[in-house]
Amino acid sequence: MYKSYYVSVIIAAAGMSNRMGSKINKQFIDIDNKPILVHTLNKFEQSPYVDEIILISKEQEVEYCRKEIVRKYGFKKIKKIIRGGKERQDSIYNGILALDEKCNIVLTHDGARPFVRKENIEDGIKGVIEYGACVIGVPVKDTIKAIDDENEVHHTPKRSMLWAAQTPQCFWKRLLQEGYEYAIDEGIVGTDDSSLVEKVGHKVKMIMGNYDNIKITTPEDLIIAESLLKVDEDLKVKQKIFLKTK
Numbered sequence: 033m034y035k036s037y038y039v040s041v042i043i044a045a046a047g048m049s050n051r052m053g054s055k056i057n058k059q060f061i062d063i064d065n066k067p068i069l070v071h072t073l074n075k076f077e078q079s080p081y082v083d084e085i086i087l088i089s090k091e092q093e094v095e096y097c098r099k100e101i102v103r104k105y106g107f108k109k110i111k112k113i114i115r116g117g118k119e120r121q122d123s124i125y126n127g128i129l130a131l132d133e134k135c136n137i138v139l140t141h142d143g144a145r146p147f148v149r150k151e152n153i154e155d156g157i158k159g160v161i162e163y164g165a166c167v168i169g170v171p172v173k174d175t176i177k178a179i180d181d182e183n184e185v186h187h188t189p190k191r192s193m194l195w196a197a198q199t200p201q202c203f204w205k206r207l208l209q210e211g212y213e214y215a216i217d218e219g220i221v222g223t224d225d226s227s228l229v230e231k232v233g234h235k236v237k238m239i240m241g242n243y244d245n246i247k248i249t250t251p252e253d254l255i256i257a258e259s260l261l262k263v264d265e266d267l268k269v270k271q272k273i274f275l276k277t278k
């Protein structure tokens with residue numbers, strides 16, 4: 033369907049895992065007997081719309097990723113393993129510099145979001161073709177308060193206008209590059225890729241994702257992750273029983 037496009041995915045896996053407090057990079061922790069990062073990479077490897085994956089890793093983990101992730105699990109679409117930088121933004125920028133010259137659509141994704149669905153990947157690519165830039169996200173469920181330096185509530189934004197941004201975040205390559213170059217020139221640091229593209233003045237469309245596309249950040253997220261996998265397994269068993277009885 034998208035054969036005239038070359039879709040690259042940058043997977044950021046070079047963080048410090050400070051909030052997880054784990055001795056090893058949180059992305060190497062097993063859930064359902066496989067590292068979190070392997071679950072994430074599988075989703076993109078299996079998408080027929082993805083042409084290449086650029087994996088961003090800490091310098092001292094590049095060899096580990098090559099042997100224990102790429103070779104061991106037989107990933108074919110991972111074309112390069114690139115070292116990350118201090119912030120997520122620096123890591124993604126290193127990935128942008130390493131993209132194949134044929135690339136015209138880029139999806140950025142957190143290695144720590146293993147529950148991305150194939151529909152999110154497809155919706156993201158469609159979103160780029162239609163709008164130029166889009167982010168997968170979900171409407172927030174809590175009431176959000178903006179606070180001041182004294183921790184006093186400054187104001188309460190209207191909840192119906194608030195969405196939580198997830199990844200994948202998806203762009204024409206030239207828009208993403210423009211956003212990142214502008215951020216470097218102006219010294220802007222954002223917590224996601226979209227915010228940099230927004231700063232240049234480009235419109236970014238928000239696309240409905242799923243509440244289970246969590247970013248594994250703190251220890252309790254591991255418990256949630258195991259439960260989500262169990263729900264997945266239960267569903268598969270139910271589907272098999274359903275198909276057998278049909």
Ligand SMILES: Nc1ccn([C@@H]2O[C@H](COP(=O)(O)OP(=O)(O)OP(=O)(O)O)[C@@H](O)[C@H]2O)c(=O)n1
Nearest residue numbers: 044045046047048049050051118119120143144
């Ligand atoms: N310099 C960095 C920082 C983050 N990431 C990646 O970006 C994703 C989202 O970041 P986050 O969940 O915040 O991971 P960490 O930075 O590792 O977490 P913490 O802030 O708790 O240290 C993760 O997959 C992480 O590995 C990265 O590639 N390079």
Ligand SMILES: C[C@](O)(CO)[C@H](O)COP(=O)(O)O
Nearest residue numbers: 120142197198199223224247
């Ligand atoms: C990109 C992101 O996952 C969107 O929710 C998020 O902003 C990453 O932030 P973090 O500070 O690296 O957790």
